[in-house]
Every structure is written in C-alpha cells, then in structure tokens.
Amino acid sequence: MLSDPLQYPVALIAAAALFLIYTLTIIHRKISQYRFAREHNCQPVHVHVPKDPFLGLDTIWDNVWAAKNHIFLASGLGRFRRYGHTWRTRRLLTPVIVTREPQNVKTILSLKFKDYGLGNRIQTFGPLLGHGIFTTDGEHWAHSRAMIRPNFVKDQVAHLDIFEELMSDLLALIPTDGSAVDLQELFFGYTIDSATEFLFGHSVQSLKKRISGVQTDEKDFATAFNYAQEAIAWHTRVGPLRVFFRDPKAQESIKVCHDLVEQFVEKALKYRANYDEEKAGADGDKKQKYLFLQGLAEQTGDRRRIRDELMNVLLAGRDTTASLLSNMFFMLAKNPRIWSKLREEVASLEGRAPTYEQLRNLTYLKYCMNESLRLHPVVPSNARFALTDTVLPVGGGPDGKSPVFVPKDTIVSYSVYSMHRREDFYGPDAEEYRPERWADLRPGWEYLPFNGGPRICVGQQYALTEAAYVTVRLAQQFSVLESRDPGPWEESLTLTLCSRNGARVSLRH
Template identity: 70%
Template sequence: MALISPLETVRGSIALYTGAVFLLVYFLTSIHRRWSRYRFAKAHGCGPIPAIPTYDPFMALDRLYFNIKTAKQRKILETNVARFVELGNTVRAQRITTPMILTREPENVKTILSLKFNDYSMGDRLQIFGRLLGHGIFTSDGEDWTRSRHMIRPNFVKEQVAHLEIFEELMEDLFALIPADGSTVDLQDLFFGFTIDSATEFLFGHNVHSLKKRRSQVVDNEPDFPAAFNYSLDNIVMNSRFGPLQFLNRDPKAVEANRICHQMVEQFVDKAMRVREKYDEEKATGETEESRRYVFLNGLAQQTGNRTRIRDELMNVLLAGRDTTASLLSNMFFMLAKHPKVWAKLQEELATLEGRAPTYEQLRNLKYLKYCMNESLRLHPVVPVNSRTAIKDTVIPVGGGPDGRSPVFVPKGTIVAYSVWAMHRREDFYGPDAEEFRPERWETLRPGWEYLPFNGGPRICVGQQYALTEAAYVTTRLAQRYSVIESRDAGPWEEKLTLTLCSHNGTKVSLRH
C-alpha cells in the first residue's frame, strides 16, 4: 500500500481550501448581485412580466425546436403576434442560457434605441453575422461603428440621393425583362437584380450589370452571387436562433456561400486599392469626374489600406443597399397586384406627370405613392425583428405588473428583442383593420415610435431617403408604363425572413400596357 507523502497532503489541503474559498466567494457574489438587483428594481418600481411557457427550465431547448419548426412553416412572425396577444405586449423568454425580454411597446423601443442608447450594445451580433459581414456598420459598436457611419453618411446627403439618373439608366434593362405579352413575371427576382446594380453604382461607382447580363442571356462560369448571398443570410438567422450553441449548426454549404460572397466583393476591394494608390496623384492634378460625386468606396479607400476592413464595410453596405429596397418593392407590388383599386388610384395620381420621368421634388410631392410605401412598410416592415443586449443593469418603462404599465427590470446581459412586425399590427394604434393593406389610413395617421420602418435613435438607417427615393422612382416608372397589373399568385403573402423580409413565393404578376 502506497503511503501519501506530507507534501501531497499539504497540496491536497491547499486545493480543497482554494476550492472552498472560490465557491464561497462565488456564492457571496451571487447573493450580493441578487440583492443589489432586487434593490435596484424596487427603487424603480419594476413589476414582473409574464413568461413564455417552456418545458425545459434550464436551456429552453423545446422553444428552440418550436422556433425552428415555426420558421420552416413560414409563420414565425404570425406566431409572435399571437403570443403577444395572449400574454401581453412585453414578455420574458430564454435563448439557451441567455435571458430575453420581447416587447412591442413603443415606449420600450424608444428607450432602448434612443433614451438609454448607451445602456445597450449589439451583443453577440459580430459572432453571429461575422462570418459573412465581418466588422462593419451593422456588426460594430462604439468607435468602430462611429467611423463606419461617418464614412457612409456623405453618400446619402440630399445632393447625392437626388441624382435619379442612376435609376433611369437601369429602367431600360428592367422593362426589357418584363414580358410584353402579359405572361407571368417574378418582379421580386428582378427587383433584387435592379437594387444590386443601383447599389454598386451608387456606393462603389461600378455597376455589376446583373440585369444587363440576364437580358443578354450571357452564360458565364461565375458563381451565383444572389443565391449564395441569400443562403448566407438564411444561415445567419439560423445561427441567431441557436445562440451560444451555434457551433452545432455546421453547414459546409454556408461556408462556401460566404466564400462566394467575399470573392464577388473582392473586385471592389481591388478597385479601392487602386483608388488609394492614385489618391495623391489625383489630388495633385485637381478634381476629376469621379471625385465630384462622393463615392463610398473611394472614401473608404482613403481611410484605410486594410483589405479585410474594406471588404467587411463593403459587405455591410451592400446588404443594406440591395435587400432593403428590393424587399420594400417586392412586398408592395405583391399587395398592389392584389388590390386593383389601389393601383388605379395610384395611376390617377401619377398621370399628373404626363408620362415624364419624375424629378426628385416631384417624387416627394406624390402623396398617395407615399401612402402606399408607408402602408407596405407598416404591414411588411423590411426589418421586422431586431434586438439589443443590456451592458448594465437598466430599466424599460412599461410592461411590468398586473396591468402591464409598470417599469421592467433588465439585468445586464439580457437580450431585449423588439418586434416591429407585431407593433405595426396593434389595433389600438392602427384600428381593427390593422392586418389589411389600406394606404388611405395614412391620410390622417401621424405615428410616433409605434411606426418604425427604418429603426430609430442614433442608429437610425442612414440610407432611408435613398431607399424610399429608389422605391418611389421604380414604382412610378412601372406604373407609367403598365396600366394593368394582375396577381398570378392565388395564395396569400407568406414570409421569407432572413435579416430582411420579403415574399416567400416571390412577386408573381402580369403587367400589361
């Protein structure tokens, strides 16, 4: 029998003592944290909120399974509304091990995005989005985000946005791809091509001509960027549902899709590097045609020579420039095709242009067109769900207590998700027909934070006027060209939810002169 040496005995005692001290410190720290939070919540008059039922109190894996199943049925947004109706407008949940609060209260959203902006961060967005988007305006916080926003803002001043020639040049390609015989066309597919062409021209100074390539029916061996981009976005959403378990969502196809997306953007990175090399020379020789109009790519190249940083920023702005406007147009035309009276009324307003391409000021004065876009963004908000993560113990103003009017305590580390989709469907704000597409409601509506199509606060969408201008221009030119639009989709609108929201079945219509 081996004898235990005195030295080993001492080491064992030290280890045991250290472990006991650690457990004691952990226990006392937890007790102190709980007590401090209790006092904080009580001092602010916070009340409890209802919880989404779960059979798994530890990791809520049943909720993860339910959410994945509901998403496959294309009913996750609809289910969220039903849950708010049943439980209340602010509820408690859990994403694996992370506590969550879900809300559709405008006052809470205003507090998160504006009044207490510094109490929140983007949380784990970089970990979830980073494989595709890297460090950019949508994934960054603090100084990195400030720098990104500072670089992109000059691209969206009025003088830039008012240059409608970019859109008009693309209309010929769009018209050519719409069947002249009135047969079925998927406008959603065309809109996504249109917006990637316009975004690359507007932001990068180089049009990728996706519509023109389709029009010429040129077959090339280049990877399918739109399909890869869409697949990458689907995978990001799946990772967000898995949260800290996202390592279980291993998808080689997503890795390849990310590679294809990065490869496509590399052509713009190369251009940026050439711009950087020539910057001093161009500065010395005077202003060029390219430098008279601010181009985000050029501004970015002057800021940094880091290829990865340039690529990441380009991926971020390309997502915004392509997806938001295309989704708005797709959703709106789906509804316009289902509502011929709305289409006729819109055409009546646009007849005042006498077939001429509108100017920027004329677009801004087309009230019914604006009502149609507002109603589309209300009924089908382009970004229907968003979230922030508390970086300190804080409070949101309503949702707690028996009547839901007391403040709610938000512990540090809690994800606060806000559903714009569900908020836009509240009958107390929009009436008993809140689920219906009725542009006329905007004749009298003057909403505040209960209408949030482009986010709010310091991180409000910097490109919203560009998106609205592009959508208004394309709608106007299509309505001027085609007097009749008919839906070729017998079913209702169904959600296709990635980072943005569009129609699962596309926008299948017939257009005739």
C-alpha cells in the same frame, strides 16, 4: 501534486475562501440589483411562456419549426396576442425579454442607447459580414457610419439619373403581352445594379447581362447571398446551439459572396494607390461626388477591412429596397383599385420622369410604401443586449404597465412586425393592406421600419426615393397590373423579409 500533508488544509481553506468570495459577490450583486429595481419601481414581467420547462428549448424549437414552415412572424404575433405586449423566456442560460411596446423600443434604441449593444451578433453574422457597420459597436461602428454618411447627402440622393438608366433595362425584361413575370427577381437585379453604382461607382450590370442572356456571376451571387443570410438567421435562432450544426453549403455561399466583392476591393486598393491626399485637399472646393468605396479606401488599405465594410453595405443596399418593392407590388397586384388610384396620382406628371421634389409630393404613393413597410417591414425583428443593469419603462406587473428591471446580459428582442399590427394603434383592420389609413396616421415609435436613434438607417431617403421612382415609372407604363399568384403573401425571412413566392404578376399597357 500535493505531497506534503500540511498542504491539504491550506488548499481546502483557499477553495473555501474562493467559494465564499464568489457567493458574497453574487449576493452583493443580487442585493444591488434588488435595490436598483426597487428604486425604479420595477415589477417582474408576469408572463413567462407557459411551456418553456428547460432552458427555453421549447421556444427555440418552436421558432425553428415556425421558420421552416414560413410562419415565424405570424407565430411570434400569436405569442404577443396570447401573452401580452411584453413577455419573457430564456435562450439556454440567457434571459430574454420580448416586447412590442413602442416605449420600450424607443428606450433600447434611443433613450438608453448606451446601455445596449449588438451582443454576439459578430459570431453569427461574422462569417459573411466580418467587422462592419452591421456587426460592430463603439468606435468601429462610429467610424463605419461616418464613412458611409456623406454618400447620402441630399444632393447625391436627389440625383436620379442612375434610376432612369436602369429603368430601360428593367422594362426590357418585363413582357408586355400580359404573360407572367416575377418582379421580385428583377427588383433584386435593379437594386444591386443601382447600389453598386451609387456606392462603389461601378454597376455590376446584372440586368444588362440578363437581357443579353449572359450567365452572370450575379445570379450565383444572388443565390449564394440568400443562402448565406438564411444560415445567419438560423444560427441566430438556435443561439449557442449553432456549434452543433455544420453547414458546408453556407461556407461555399459565403465564398461566392466574398469573391464578387473582391472585384470592388481591387478597385478600392487601386484607387488608394493613386490617391494623392494633397491634390485631393487642393481640389476640395470642386465638390466632387462622394463614393463610399473611395472614402473607405482613403481611410484604410486593409484588404479585409475593405471587404467587410463593402459586404455590409451591399447587404443594406440590395436586399432591403428590393424587398420593399416586391412586397408592395405583391399587394398592389392583388388590389387593382389601389393600382388605379396610384396611376391617377402619377398622371399629374404627364408621362415625364419625376424629379426628386415631385416624387416627394406624391402623397398616395407615399401611403402605399408606408403601408407596405407597416404590413411587411423589411427588417421585421431585431434584438439588443443589455451591457449593464438597466430598466425598460413598461411591461412589468400584472397589467404590463410598470417598469421592468433588465439585468446585464439580458437579450431584449423586439418585433417591429408585431408592433405594426397592434390594433390599438392601427385599428381592427390592422392586418389589411389599406394605404388610405395613412391620411390620418401620425405614428411615433409604433411605426419603425427604418429603426430609430443613433443607429437609424442611413439609406432611408435613398431607399424611399428608389422605390418611389421605380413605382412611378411602372405606373406610367402599365395600366393593368394583375397578380398571377393564387395564394396570399407568405414570408421568406432571412435577415430581411420578402415574399416567399416572389411577386408574380402580369403587366399590360
């Protein structure tokens, strides 16, 4: 309380001084930003979404509506066609630059990597993933990455026994009389089985349990994992407005996911309890197989940290490769000519299981996978937050060719999906699934299914090997692959992109 009348002027002066300092700071910041932008020849991004009258609420609403109607990606593509390759909007008070320029993407992810971070990803992804490789920057991220990388050395990726063993489970679940089957469901089972074996040393054996008719925890897990990811995607779209939406089902789903991972946390802690550092050092030359779960347990006994790291890697390992396989088989089943051509190439193996080197030499198979990842990139859009005032090389000025000033705290969002459909890079038939186009394509940053720069996907070779292996073995087994889905491919977009109606097909010998 200000009881002494003399205190009033003092308080007023203090308030005025504070206001003045604040105003001067803002003016100073604006002047240095202006100078910085001028030094770099920046021009404003001309196109601001024309509606967008208030805090970007229109864009948020449009995105939510499009996602609900399964046309989020197509609607984003439409915007690029209307407004140009780079445009801007807001998410409440935060400025957003949206781009599908390869040069800009290269700048964010590689050339000026240090100028950007993941921003508030932890707030949206955190409830499911906690602090792990997908949600952290800086030292935590570098440490997570260092722990998982040894799992992906060539020797381990080229070891194909797990894939072959799982193939017999997969084949046991595919009817051979031509009746319809949803391959997508089976692929998700296949990849969680292989990822848990490859990274944790123990497969959850979801396909085996399915064969024996056991009601599996993994089935609950699959449903819960999908729902939890959907909730994250929704929270990302609405940004800070997420505080107004409570979703108890998302919380239940997250719990189911954490419960499944808990069995691996126990294994990690048990391994840690018996781990003898000195003995491990002495056995070092024996070159044992590296398991992420063990590497992690050697570094930490923190239960929560272990769970978070495992959860992150499970997301990376399960959904991505299964989505690639499902999206690709959806398209292959619609194109019998491509299936026949693929089978012709695979015939060179004379029915034998392929080696790692043989897989790498199957050119047409590679084209089919590249084309699937181009048309339906499994991680179709992404964003980074400017940690400092910085510059994008293009997108400014009336022709969109000048550099653009990016103030600190701007979100730069990039769409791989829309970049992969640019006709100036891929031709007028960019929306078609045509593997042959890869015979002449040598793309740079305009093709980016696995990200680039320091955060490039660590599992790329493993994923491509797994998808190639499964495709070859199915092509050797079945001469006929027909779609049982009358409609076109539709998006099912959570954190990753797969087919909304699965991959319903009929296969015959």
